[in-house]
Amino acid sequence: MLKNIWASKNIRITTKLRILNSNVKCVLLYGAETWRVTKATLQKIQTFYNTGLRRIFHIRWPERISNEELWKRVGREPMDIQIRQRKCGWIGHTLRKSPSSITRQALTWNPQGKRKRGRPTNSWRRDSESELKTQDMTWHDAAKQLRIVFVGGLLLMAYVPHGAKGLRIEIPDNQGKEFIIGYMEANAFDGQVSKKPVDLFITTSSATPVDVEISTPKYGNNVEKIIVTPDKVEHVQLRKELRLHGNMRCNNGVLIKGNKEIIVFGLNVADASTDGFMALPVDVLGTKYYVPAYRNNAHFVNYFKTAILVVGVEDNTNLSIKLSVGGNVEVEVDGKKFHDGDWINTTINRFETLHIVTSGDLTGTFILTSSPVSVFGGSTVTTIGSGRSRDHVEEHIPPVNVWGKTFFINPIPNTDDNIFRFLSSQDNTELMVNNNKYVLQKSGYFLETRLQGFSVVTSNKPILSVLYVPSPTDRSKSGDPAMALIPPREQFNSFYSFATPVSSRNAEFSTVFVFVIEIKDKNGIVLDGKPVSMSQIKGLVPHDSFSAGYLEIPPGSHTLKHSSVIAKFSGILYGGANKESYCFPVGQRFAQINEVRMYVLH
Structure with a gap:
């Protein structure tokens, strides 16, 4: 009977998964807490479950798909983790009972003597204690109702306080209810300080309107409320005085809050010199950063x-900055000068901004703080590559704990060969770039290279991948210098909502969405609720099981999903106009995949 259901083309995959979980798995794991x-x-349980999944997704034997990849596709955990989840939940539930409860007494009772011949060496209690010990826990810890979940291929632990109704772990992404940002120095093509306002583009994937408040709590406490x-996209212009200039400390932080999740993009505009960034919500920010910039x-x-x-x-956040080495750096903070490799030790308060600039290259500068901070990096204005056109470039930098190890590189179409920098977070980081091996001996070191066509980059330790669109050597090609962070394979998402900005001269950019997707899924892209036909996809290039291409995007607010x-x-969204361009990722997940995290859920 189940075979007919799994094979049916009239039943949606989501419905089949619900049937598998509600009618099959619940019976399969009944009483697993006490096993x-x-x-x-x-092995028998996992094989049975895997077989059901493979039949639902019509995965035949010639397709060599590992079980790990199968679980990743369907967002399910291995059976040993699911059983451990149930066991730990039941242990916590039982241990919180009254000391007079027979159930609790039976759970903690430890009879003395030897087991009879023929009985297993290990008991349920001994197995459970071993599992708890691997998490450095005791029975007392389990009484706090430990739950174990898999996120992004990592084992994460979550304490659910007594009285909490169920467990719900959300993987952070670029959508959020609170953002704290700033605007770094942006100069015109001739080096003049920008006199243009700074811009915000705000949209939402919520089904209902969202109340948003934009304020500068320590800079005049200006407040603007929008719906x-x-x-749709809301374009908000803020006063130009919020933009930082030179080495300075002030209170120019911008707070953006919504009563539901929103998506925020910033645009920093100077005359014929523009770049944008995807803003990171507060729940994504961290305490450890290596920062990319660019000096030609x-x-x-x-x-x-x-x-x-x-x-x-x-x-009262402790802030330590170790300047990059070998970049001819000289900055001034609080009246003191610092150079290559120097540590800057100071503090920073909420909405306070610390801005440092230098004619040297700050790429690889290390930032360590006692509490999360918001970090931006880039160049006030620069050329990139051998062309002569100039532009401001910047990005909102993610913390190290969300960096990745696998990257699919797809250069921006109709531009000169793109430049890429791969920045290390740990010593002795090994990189494989299209089967060529490189070693970054120290954290903060980077590899710079040009790549043509669809490429694959892997590493043994977390890295940050940065794309730099070069100054064109042929004016028939679009745009100007731009900078964008490349999302790692581990942080791909299934839904994006974004908006296209306008240029410094109020002209529309020619915008393309450059994407990477598995080959088997390339036919299912949906733009603004309408399926994308293969004729709309341009520059499609396969590489192993993935393919890359791009779509031309009209001006406005858009959604992309599968x-x-x-x-x-x-x-990645790229827009080119006369003498200026912008480039930024449209979104990604920000699971903290480089460390074990303890989440307290309410």
Whole structure:
């Protein structure tokens, strides 16, 4: 009977998964909390469940898909983790009972003597204690109702306080209810300080309107309230004085809050010199950063500068900055000068901004704080590559704990060969770039290279991948210098909502969405609720099991998703106009995949 259901083309995959979980798995794991699970038993259970999943997704034997990849596709955990979840939940539930409860007494009772001949060496209690010990826990800890979940391939632990109704862990992404940002120095193509306002583009994937408040709590306490409606973009201009300039400390932090989740993009505009960034919500921010910038040694002009902006999120945050080595750096903070490799030790408060600039290259600068901060990096204005056109470039930098190890590189179409920098977070980081091996011996070191066509980059330790669109050598090609962070494979998402900005001269950019997706899923992309035909996809290039291409995007607010709920892809938005361009990722997940995290759920 089940075979007919799994094979049916009239039943949606989501419905089949619900049937598998509600009618099959619940019976399969009934009473699993009290099992003493052996390897043989676990293998039989897992094989049965995997078979059901493979039949639902019509995965035949010639398709060599590992079980790990199968679980990743459907967002399910292995059976040993699911059983451990149930066991730990039941242990916590039982241990919180009254000491007089027979159930609790039976759970903690430890009879003395030897077991009879023929009985297993291990008991349920001994197995459970071993599992708790691997998490450095005791029975007392389990009484706090430990839950174990898998997120992004990692084992994460969550304490659910007594009285909490159920467990719900959300993987952070670029959508959020609170953002704290700032605007670093942006100069015109001739080095003049920008006199243009700074811009915000706000949209939402919510089905209902969202109340949004934009304020500068420590800079005049200006407040602007707007309503963001679904599938539309709200363009907000803020006063130009919020933009930082030179080495300075002030209170120019911008707070953006919504009563529901919103998506925020910033645009920092100077005359014929523009770049944008995807804003990171507060729940994504961290305490450890390595910052990318860009200095072009081949075509350097004295007003080209690299810059870093740090915005405080909490009061009395200890802030330590180790300047990059070998970049001819000189900055001034609080009246003191610092150079290559120097440590800057200070504090920063909520909404306070610390801005440093130098004619040297700040790429690889390390930031360590006692509380989360918001960090931006880039260049005030620069050329990139061998062309002569100039532009401001910047990005909102993610913390190290969300960096990745696998990247699919798809250069921006109709531009000169793109430049890429791969920045290390740990010593002795090994990189494989299209089967060529490189080693970054120290944390903060980076590899710079040009790549043509669809490429694959992997590493043994977390890295940050940065794309730099070069100054065009052929004016028939679009745009100007731009900078974008490349989402790692581990952080691909299945839904994106974004907006296209306008240029400094109020002209529309020619915008493309450059994407990477698994080959088997390339037919299911949906733009603004309408399926994308293969004729709309341009420059489609396969590489192993993935393919890359791009779509031309009209001006306005847009949504991109896949018709399959389990298909994930990534994308970068690039817009070119006369003498200026912008580039940023349209979104990604920000699971903290580089460390074990303890979440307290309410």
